[in-house]
Amino acid sequence: MAFIDxxxxxxxxxxxxxxxxxxxxxxxxxxERGEFVALLGHNGCGKSTLSKLFNGMLTAGSxxxxxxxxxxxxxxxxxxxxxxVGLVLQNPDNQLVAGIVEEDVAFGPxxxxxxxxEIRQRVDAALKAVDMYHYREHAPHKLSxxxxxxxxxxxxxxxxxxxxxxxxxxxxxxxxxxEEVMETITRLNKEKGITIVLITHYMDEAVRAGRVVVMDDxxxxxxxxxxxxxxxxxxxxxxxxxxxxxxxxxxxxxxxxVNLPAIPLSVEECVGMFREMLGGRADERMDx
Amino acid sequence: xxxxxxxTKNLTYQYSAGTPFExxxxxxxxxxxGKGEFIGVIGHTGxxxxxxxxLLNGLLRPTRGQVLLNGRDIWQEPKKxxxxxxxxxxVFQYPxxxxxxxxxxxxxxxxxxxxxxxxxxxxxxxxxxAAFTGLRPELLEKSPFELSGGEKRRAAIAGVIxxxxxxxxxxxxxxxxxxxxxDVLLAQITQYHKKRGNTVLxxxxxxEDIGRTAGRLLVMDHSRAAMLAPTKEVFAKGEELxxxxxxxxxxxxxxxxxxxxxxxxxxxxxxxxxxxKQLIPYFKQKLxxxxxxxxxx
Amino acid sequence: xxxxxxLGQFFPRKSLMHRADPRLKICLTVFSIVLxxxxxxxWALAFSALYIGLGMVLSKIPLKMYLKSLKPxxxxxxxxxxxxxxxxxxxxxxxxxxxxxxRNGLLNCAFVSIRxxxxxxxxxxxTFTTSPTQLTDALERLLRPLSKLRVPVHEFAMIxxxxxxxxxxxxxxxxxxxxxxxxxxxxxxxGGLIQRIKALIPVLIPLFVSAFRRAYDxxxxxxxxxxxxxxxRTKMKVLRFCSHDYLIIGSAVxxxxxxxxxxxxxxxxxxG
Numbered sequence: 104m105a106f107i108d109x110x111x112x113x114x115x116x117x118x119x120x121x122x123x124x125x126x127x128x129x130x131x132x133x134x135e136r137g138e139f140v141a142l143l144g145h146n147g148c149g150k151s152t153l154s155k156l157f158n159g160m161l162t163a164g165s166x167x168x169x170x171x172x173x174x175x176x177x178x179x180x181x182x183x184x185x186x187x188v189g190l191v192l193q194n195p196d197n198q199l200v201a202g203i204v205e206e207d208v209a210f211g212p213x214x215x216x217x218x219x220x221e222i223r224q225r226v227d228a229a230l231k232a233v234d235m236y237h238y239r240e241h242a243p244h245k246l247s248x249x250x251x252x253x254x255x256x257x258x259x260x261x262x263x264x265x266x267x268x269x270x271x272x273x274x275x276x277x278x279x280x281x282e283e284v285m286e287t288i289t290r291l292n293k294e295k296g297i298t299i300v301l302i303t304h305y306m307d308e309a310v311r312a313g314r315v316v317v318m319d320d321x322x323x324x325x326x327x328x329x330x331x332x333x334x335x336x337x338x339x340x341x342x343x344x345x346x347x348x349x350x351x352x353x354x355x356x357x358x359x360x361v362n363l364p365a366i367p368l369s370v371e372e373c374v375g376m377f378r379e380m381l382g383g384r385a386d387e388r389m390d391x
Numbered sequence: 392x393x394x395x396x397x398x399t400k401n402l403t404y405q406y407s408a409g410t411p412f413e414x415x416x417x418x419x420x421x422x423x424x425g426k427g428e429f430i431g432v433i434g435h436t437g438x439x440x441x442x443x444x445x446l447l448n449g450l451l452r453p454t455r456g457q458v459l460l461n462g463r464d465i466w467q468e469p470k471k472x473x474x475x476x477x478x479x480x481x482v483f484q485y486p487x488x489x490x491x492x493x494x495x496x497x498x499x500x501x502x503x504x505x506x507x508x509x510x511x512x513x514x515x516x517x518x519x520x521a522a523f524t525g526l527r528p529e530l531l532e533k534s535p536f537e538l539s540g541g542e543k544r545r546a547a548i549a550g551v552i553x554x555x556x557x558x559x560x561x562x563x564x565x566x567x568x569x570x571x572x573x574d575v576l577l578a579q580i581t582q583y584h585k586k587r588g589n590t591v592l593x594x595x596x597x598x599e600d601i602g603r604t605a606g607r608l609l610v611m612d613h614s615r616a617a618m619l620a621p622t623k624e625v626f627a628k629g630e631e632l633x634x635x636x637x638x639x640x641x642x643x644x645x646x647x648x649x650x651x652x653x654x655x656x657x658x659x660x661x662x663x664x665x666x667x668k669q670l671i672p673y674f675k676q677k678l679x680x681x682x683x684x685x686x687x688x
Numbered sequence: 689x690x691x692x693x694x695l696g697q698f699f700p701r702k703s704l705m706h707r708a709d710p711r712l713k714i715c716l717t718v719f720s721i722v723l724x725x726x727x728x729x730x731w732a733l734a735f736s737a738l739y740i741g742l743g744m745v746l747s748k749i750p751l752k753m754y755l756k757s758l759k760p761x762x763x764x765x766x767x768x769x770x771x772x773x774x775x776x777x778x779x780x781x782x783x784x785x786x787x788x789x790x791r792n793g794l795l796n797c798a799f800v801s802i803r804x805x806x807x808x809x810x811x812x813x814x815t816f817t818t819s820p821t822q823l824t825d826a827l828e829r830l831l832r833p834l835s836k837l838r839v840p841v842h843e844f845a846m847i848x849x850x851x852x853x854x855x856x857x858x859x860x861x862x863x864x865x866x867x868x869x870x871x872x873x874x875x876x877x878x879g880g881l882i883q884r885i886k887a888l889i890p891v892l893i894p895l896f897v898s899a900f901r902r903a904y905d906x907x908x909x910x911x912x913x914x915x916x917x918x919x920x921r922t923k924m925k926v927l928r929f930c931s932h933d934y935l936i937i938g939s940a941v942x943x944x945x946x947x948x949x950x951x952x953x954x955x956x957x958x959x960g
Contacts (some may be wrong), residue, residue, distance in 0.1 A: 377652060502872040
């Protein structure tokens, strides 16, 4: 059974009395344990709503959300579901509770009633896992955006959560902060087998996932490996979605009749491919 | 360029000057910006770019050195500093957080009315500014808090444009927007620049955005102005930028690597379209045998 | 800058005073304040000053910081001192019109001034050596018996924790919004009182909107981290009495004995 199993879910907000805005239309999605899924789409396409269904912050209008076999829509499952699926929000300033890093990380386990000695161990381990142990006694508002987001992630790992849902965690960060957060979640996924659902606008981030799900207007538009999804350049462009420049370049070269062995997803891949194609000279360069 | 609209001379700014917490944020910056230029400002967090732009419109007062607007020191008469802020308009990061009026229109009129314009003039300016940023007229009567995220952002930018500043400074105007919102907003800023012919300073972390809009780039590094040169020249210095924690647009990186492989491509190519113009003929000539006939993609 | 203002003036150090249990420190501070008020003569007052001075030395925080903490109340000290100087009774040492200075007035003046200064120093020792979170934590535990009377002690402590976390953030935000409105020509420095209050509206409204947005986010974050009130909650940092805490209690009891003795042996300093 899939770890996250969303079956035919609809969701709508009440705008005013009697007026509803449909956000999700019969969405079904399965995420397996240990997967790294990137969720792409425009603002208002329903991806943030979906993320809040994952841990029972919102309840589906119809259909069912099962987390590890538990119905996330039921009040009595709430704590168990949230213990399994943690949520990281966009604004790094708004989600830290305590005035000291380690006390913030301890917040989740404290709520779960974990014994003090064990909380200490979990907090230290979580801070080490996101490489913030050194800052454990700092005040959050003195940290950079990327560091704050890593503390937020540590706060979730400390609950021994098996899945982290991140709702545009890098949108407010500078390039360095973005890289810190991406490196952290990629590592947590690889080394600790934590399931990651990453909501993002940045294609270069989505490329690092094992699977990309594209949403548009409350529906799932595409779902597949990054190569499959980003290979459909025309379709993505039609929906005003971004395509990495490397991918776009090669796609259009191919369309113009240049025979390329593959469509690369990153600058590195693209350069590597050209190096191989242009032969001999590449070796000289590698030696230098 | 015949005339410099903005000029700084040995501009220096220290936070908490004279205390043990003194920190130099901008050091000895001397730059000149011409009328009607589109300048991209890059530099990683803490390089001093945010402080610099606040010095340019008189929100901060220099510790040493001068800011000249149309050749005149803006602090010559400190009491008239507000007038400078009308001439050098500043859009902060996440500007939507400054909206406060009952209606969008009233909010857009806030700046013009502070300038002493009448209600009618202010409203006319507001409507014009709204058109520049693509705000639909029916939105003007709504509360700013009812707008969507992207609309709020555009309303806030319009609020500054409505003052019709000679220089418009935008600090990461596309931060947090989705790709569609980002592209539309960038196009509107470019349009505004073209139509009004005003000077624009765009601060951004996205080299791709900067690459396709700015004519010249100001690179800030460790509180100093490390470079001020045409965009192509700056991006041709990929290695130097990397040392400052910056990078070149993805496409520029690719053509530079290709060039190192012996492909005669312009190392300062900034857009995919430009790159294609050069690369399609090159590859067709280089790999003729491998061509598998016309592709019907 | 506004954001330079810190709440509480915690100076992290490794000292006996820092390690002492915050509950004990709060109790001792309250206790000292009471004692300083009941000190009837110079000997007892001098002794309590000495005891507080010992705490200051043990805190390993430079004297300069303590002196700084006195700055805001200098006016109060000066004011009460002046009042006391002229309100003495007995033979005047100096007289000018209806103003007279007596020996008794001078003594009163010195006594009251020292009393205020020692009071402030006593609370400074507490706030300098105890982090705000430790303070809230200790208060929550000390007040816990009140929750039996249905006083929401845990909720108050949580509110304090969150306030301590968000106040610096909101101060920073105020500064940003002010800059943004100034960039649109808002004039906040001139005009009369009413004009100035009016000029604050463009700052206050965005500030409130932002505070609500943050509150909403924070609530989401807290709930998704399984927060469900104080029930069944544990704490990572458990407050525990250690040997040095007992040492401090011992010294305090001893000091109390000396204090009472001094208070009884010597005659009261202030008449009335």
